[in-house]
Amino acid sequence: MKYIEPVKSVVLFLLVMLSVVLTFLIWTYTPDYKYIEKTELEEILIKPQKDMEDVIRPYKAIFRSDEEFKGTVSNAAMKDIMKVFKGWNVLDLVPVNNNLSANYVNQIIGTNNRMTIFFTGEIPFSAFNTIFQFTDKELPETTFNRMIIDWSNYNSKDLMIYYISGNNQSLFRSHVSVPNMNQFIQEVIEPAKKYGTFKEIERESQTSLYVDNNKTESVKFTYYIEEISPELFKNVLFTDPNIVRRNIESASSEKYTDGMSLMTLDTNLKSLNYVYPAAESGIRIEPSKLLKDSFEFINEHGGFTADFRYASTSTNKNQMDYQLYLQGLPVYSNHVITRMTTIWGDSRIFHYKRPYFSLDMDIEAEKEIKELPSGVNIAERLKNANNIALADIDEIVLGYYLTQNQELNIFTFEPCWFVIRNGSWIKLTPEVLGGVKNGLE
Template identity: 70%
Template sequence: MKYIEPVKSVVLFLLVMLSVVLTFMIWTYTPDYKFIEQTEGKEILIGPQKEMKDVIRPYKAIYRFDKEFTGTVSNSAMVDIMEAFQGWNILDLMPVDNNLKADSVNEMIRTNNSMTVFFPGEIPYSAFNTIFQFADKELPETTFNRMIIDWSKYNNKELQVFFLSGNNELLMRSHVSLENANQFVRNIIEPAKTYSTFKEVERDGFISLYIANDKIESAKYTYFIEEKPELFKDVLFTNLNNVVRTDESATTEKYHDGMSRMVIDSKAKSLTYVYPAAESSVRIEPSKLFTDSFEFINEHGGFTDDYRLVSSSTSNNQLDYQLYLHGLPIYSDQAINRITTVWGDNRIFRYKRPYFSFEKDITSEKEMKELPSGSEIVEKIKKLNNIDLSDIDDIVVGFYLTYDQSTIVTLEPCWFVIRNGISTKLTPDILGGVKNGLE
């Protein structure tokens, strides 16, 4: 019995020392990172990943007060509108007219106490699943590019919302149960009373155009850009060891791995990736087409700047996303300004896009410009022989992108006419005979 206490002391000492040793080993342990790098999958993000709502943002909103229109194309106003939509309960979504006439649309937009939200492209209803709370579990496999919101009964916490499609002349109607209707009116409707007045440009048999009455002030910007063609190569090819590079010309590089190919055009600052085996003629429904396209681009952080869905063609499964800056679209005949995806057999078939992104605004080069009012532009267009108002989808202010140096671009505000997805730059020099067609 006399040895029990010494034994206890020895055991306790050993346990304490073991604890000290283990603690030291934990503190000083360094894992074999080389092994981890070899075994873990490599994820490359070219830019920040985005939410679906970021690429379906509207570009214009007009409001009807006492038989007068006001409106805005402000980027912050568009963000506020999308935030106001968050959580809306969409009830009783149903078709009203599948052969919608232009005169009917114009009358709806002219209704007092209503606002119209314009989207640059046809939006699948499913794309708003993360924004609206649809009462219907199954949404229609169709699209819309305008929303008309009637707030005349907001005191009853109810709004009436119409969804219009320009592609298939379909009108859908729904009701919104809105607990915070007063907040919506306070944050979205009341500020619109101070916006610039907009003019309705009526066209016999066609939906009216809506343009600002006042002269437009906008800045001319100069930006440094960052070019990342190598990163796209690393993202798009699954096994870089099999990739072979060939220089086609002074401005063209081609990469291929036996299954796919990518062409870099340094003159247009663009890349085109094609996976020929995925080519397919099977039509994909709008909701799945948009989801697949968005997820493919977003998976590698491909929405490197403000890109917005502007056009879709389910006949060949193609979607286009237009580059925007400060809420205005960018057009150019020097550099490509859209992301285009063509979906194939369970994967991307063709992917074309800019490989640059805006890095830094050169503030010393910023210059304010004054553009003619929309009303002035319309009057000048009416005098032209080669542009008919009835052929125009919209008249917008955007930026015209040019570059003299490889990593510096200039963005000058201009008026553009949009016809069948093609933009035509309108400047004082060429309004007598427009020649520039810009995609």
């Protein structure tokens, strides 16, 4: 018993010392970070990414020389034109008119030694930052949909460019220094001499239409299609794909949701519709930022799964649209969706609607040459049509009408004439124009 107290003291001392040692070790412990590996999120790319100039491309170019118009809608020509623009130095950018008359626009386009390139949608100047070299660091927050290049003084290596906005009725002008003027003449101006003749369709108190004066040959294509797995889009669009629930609503409808956002599939239209309600915003976004945000959002996941081109903007809705093209011509359909739409919200995407198919390969044996009437012929027939007034339309375009065979999983692209009116397309059938078919279908 006499040893109990000394033993207690020794044990207590040892416990105190052990506590001190453990506390010291905890305070001075440094973990070996070299064994901790950082886990990176896997980047999902549905298709290869694209550059802005792949998405912003003109659909038509006309050239005025020797008192006549030449023109083309060739995909190769549009690529060459945009390639030649690369690196041009824009020395100034001056507003000229913010209340353009239609007659003034027609006069500018109709002056000799000028070419006009047409864009479907209104282009913010900042979107050309990767193409032109602007001297002005602060570009105006405005847009244009026609660019007119005056090459009268090309010997001085100086060109004049006019930018016209159809929506804003505004005109800007700039002087441009061209590093390689010979390239511009040889690759843009000289080839235009071999283009077909275009005719100006004048309309009272309106801008003119410019259409091909010759019959057109185009190829009817048939493609196998590849459905893009909705799982890829689920992994891209939802913050945590693991908690997303899938519901098959019907034979043609599926829904994916995580409780905050919703993705709906229409298997008939081959369309995907995503919405994140919490991001809805009524704050208007400037066109330059809207285009940048929309393009980057789609491009980050490789969402330009075919030749999609910027088509239109609705700044009131913060909406951007991209149209499917094939062989340089727009594709329209009542059977499947051929347009991508983004609506930007509060610092992120609010609404995203798009097709979830891509073109696999064309069936060579199904190719067929189609001859269509000239654009001039179409314009003349529109003058006499009862249900479409020539004065009411924005453009006459050659394009493809898309139909599908669901059983064989193939698409057929039929070349046709269309009119564009208030952002919507109308297929020009004999019934629409009246009279005999005359090669329209």
